[in-house]
Amino acid sequence: xxxxxxxxxxxxxxxxxxxxxxxxxxxxxxxxxxxxxxxxxxxxxxxxxxxxxxxxxxxxxxxxxxxxxxxxxxxxxxxxxxxxxxxxxxxxxxxxxxxxxxxxxxxxxxxxxxxxxxxxxxxxxxxxxxxxxxxxxxxxxxxxxxxxxxxxxxxxxxxxxxxxxxxxxxxxxxxxxxxxxxxxxxxxxxxxxxxxxxxxxxxxxxxxxxxxxxxxxxxxxxxxxxxxxxxxxxxxxxxxxxxxxxxxxxxxxxxxxxxxxxxxxxxxxxxxxxxxxxxxxxxxxxxxxxxxxxxxxxxxxxxxxxxxxxxxxxxxxxxxxxxxxxxxxxxxxxxxxxxxxxxxxxxxxxxxxxxxxxxxxxxxxxxxxxxxxxxxxxxxxxxxxxxxxxxxxxxxxxxxxxxxxxxxxxxxxxxxxxxxxxxxxxxx
Ligand code: HAM
Numbered sequence: 275x276x277x278x279x280x281x282x283x284x285x286x287x288x289x290x291x292x293x294x295x296x297x298x299x300x301x302x303x304x305x306x307x308x309x310x311x312x313x314x315x316x317x318x319x320x321x322x323x324x325x326x327x328x329x330x331x332x333x334x335x336x337x338x339x340x341x342x343x344x345x346x347x348x349x350x351x352x353x354x355x356x357x358x359x360x361x362x363x364x365x366x367x368x369x370x371x372x373x374x375x376x377x378x379x380x381x382x383x384x385x386x387x388x389x390x391x392x393x394x395x396x397x398x399x400x401x402x403x404x405x406x407x408x409x410x411x412x413x414x415x416x417x418x419x420x421x422x423x424x425x426x427x428x429x430x431x432x433x434x435x436x437x438x439x440x441x442x443x444x445x446x447x448x449x450x451x452x453x454x455x456x457x458x459x460x461x462x463x464x465x466x467x468x469x470x471x472x473x474x475x476x477x478x479x480x481x482x483x484x485x486x487x488x489x490x491x492x493x494x495x496x497x498x499x500x501x502x503x504x505x506x507x508x509x510x511x512x513x514x515x516x517x518x519x520x521x522x523x524x525x526x527x528x529x530x531x532x533x534x535x536x537x538x539x540x541x542x543x544x545x546x547x548x549x550x551x552x553x554x555x556x557x558x559x560x561x562x563x564x565x566x567x568x569x570x571x572x573x574x575x576x577x578x579x580x581x582x583x584x585x586x587x588x589x590x591x592x593x594x595x596x597x598x599x600x601x602x603x604x605x606x607x608x609x610x611x612x613x614x615x616x617x618x619x620x621x622x623x624x625x626x627x628x629x630x631x632x633x634x635x636x637x638x639x640x641x642x643x644x645x646x647x648x649x650x651x652x653x654x655x656x657x658x659x660x661x662x663x664x665x666x667x668x669x670x671x672x673x674x675x676x677x678x679x680x681x682x683x684x685x686x687x688x689x690x691x692x693x694x695x696x697x698x699x700x701x702x
Contacts, residue, residue, distance in 0.1 A: 331535025394552030
């Protein structure tokens with residue numbers, strides 16, 4: 275027997291049964307982004323490797339060990355995007371979208387990281403990201419956080435909380451880095467192997483370690499919040515005041531440092547404890563230096579990205595209906611004349627009511643078999659077209675989900691209007 279091929283580890287198929295939930299999530303995300311006047315930008319999945327090294331940072335986990343990098347036929351080094359911020363800034367600069375103007379943009383799609391797959395952590399995963407440019411103050415930080423909070427409300431997700439921190443200006447961060455290096459160097463024997471390596475490359479990330487044996491030495495480390503420059507402090511204080519006045523609760527987490535190097539000032543993460551180890555559903559922050567770093571003029575930037583697999587898992591666990599995209603009706607046709615008439619009628623009904631979700635029986639079968647399929651499809655109504663109905667210009671309609679409801683017969687040209695009002699009425 276020929277060996278069956280399987281998907282790449284950590285890269286998932288999203289099957290039709292799950293797709294309804296994805297669609298619902300995507301529709302709600304789009305509506306909420308539109309409510310804040312964010313505009314969509316569509317970006318390539320592949321970029322020059324250099325873009326990610328220069329933005330995310332050459333000594334981050336993502337760039338050091340998680341990128342899908344390959345040489346194309348020209349020998350150029352290309353990479354499957356591990357995130358969207360870098361490509362978004364690249365596109366804005368390339369097309370002059372940031373000249374003396376503000377922008378609010380969003381994108382969606384797959385991202386690729388060669389991580390160790392586990393529940394909630396995949397090698398191909400999907401993000402929706404939002405990015406805002408040209409606004410330096412904390413007002414846009416607060417608005418972005420309000421946007422994400424609105425999304426959770428719209429989705430009915432309540433088990434989420436907001437963690438907030440500031441990394442200060444790049445100067446404050448550099449001075450803090452020095453301090454951390456001397457602190458951790460003095461306690462080198464308490465560091466695990468990973469942290470010793472990070473001490474040379476990215477000492478702030480030691481604070482992010484989940485290793486239980488590291489927690490004591492981390493807890494006593496100097497905190498960046500205690501040595502912020504006055505402007506960063508004022509920015510952070512105003513952000514907190516704005517969130518307070520918008521009624522958004524948050525926890526200050528001085529250990530929240532983020533795994534990408536481009537951040538400064540505000541950083542935040544929405545977390546949940548309902549998903550196990552991979553609890554971050556949405557994360558982001560300010561990256562005021564990145565646009566200059568990638569060749570633009572000094573422009574403020576802030577954004578976030580949410581992980582759709584994690585949000586879908588939360589929605590599924592919350593038992594939210596995924597059957598909402600079941601067809602309104604299933605059209606049963608028995609006999610050659612009814613079959614011919616059925617195809618034409620189905621087309622007419624879809625013309626009359628474009629939102630109608632109608633499944634036409636294909637593949638033959640008698641009444642019994644077709645009723646079974648109608649039932650399986652989840653449709654609320656069976657439309658029945660036998661020889662008799664085909665001859666008399668009628669169609670029978672049988673409610674499939676209401677125990678007491680009677681079958682009725684209608685003229686064919688009235689069926690779609692009847693279905694429309696019945697389908698829009700509340701489900702029993
Ligand atoms: P990030 O924290 O690397 O940030 O990813 C954002 C979100 O993507 C995470 O909170 C998580 O929900 C999801 N995510 C990340 N990696 C995986 C994975 N392997 N499997 C499943 N979900 C994952 C960024 O990507 C930044 N670009 C966010 C940003 C935008 N900052 C400013 N603008």
